[in-house]
Every structure is written in structure tokens, then in C-alpha cells.
Amino acid sequence: MKIQKGEWYFTVQCKSCDVTIYFSHDPSRGKIEIAAHQDSVIKVTCPACQAVDEYDRGELFSREVKYI
Ligand SMILES: [Zn+2]
Numbered sequence: 001m002k003i004q005k006g007e008w009y010f011t012v013q014c015k016s017c018d019v020t021i022y023f024s025h026d027p028s029r030g031k032i033e034i035a036a037h038q039d040s041v042i043k044v045t046c047p048a049c050q051a052v053d054e055y056d057r058g059e060l061f062s063r064e065v066k067y068i
Pocket of ligand 1: 018
């Protein structure tokens with residue numbers, strides 16, 4: 001996935017090295033609340049440390065890319 005400055009993405013914080021992992025594009029630009037009560041789990045590989053961890057929806061949040 002290409003990350004573009006000024007766009008919004010759903011992100012998680014890596015559980016191993018604490019970097020921000022951009023998970024998917026957010027076309028709503030932060031306007032859609034992520035349903036924290038849904039317990040679907042997302043598996044994400046960290047591009048920085050290669051750790052594979054599971055995150056639930058409550059750990060996802062949308063943010064704007066201010067710098068790359
Ligand atoms: Zn990591």
C-alpha cells in the first residue's frame with residue numbers, strides 16, 4: 001500500500017517496537033468511528049520489526065499522515 005501525505009489511514013501501534021503501522025486507507029478522513037465493540041481481530045505484520053501481532057478493532061485508529 002502506498003502511503004501518501006495528507007491522506008488518512010487506519011493505523012495500529014506495533015506491540016513490539018511501538019511504531020505506527022498504516023493498516024488501510026480511510027476514505028472518510030477520520031469521520032467514521034471505528035466500531036470498538038466489534039471483536040473482529042486483525043493480523044498485521046510490522047514493516048519495521050516484522051513482528052506479526054493481532055489487534056482488535058479497539059486498537060485501530062484513524063490518523064492523517066503529516067509526514068512520511
Ligand atoms: Zn514493530
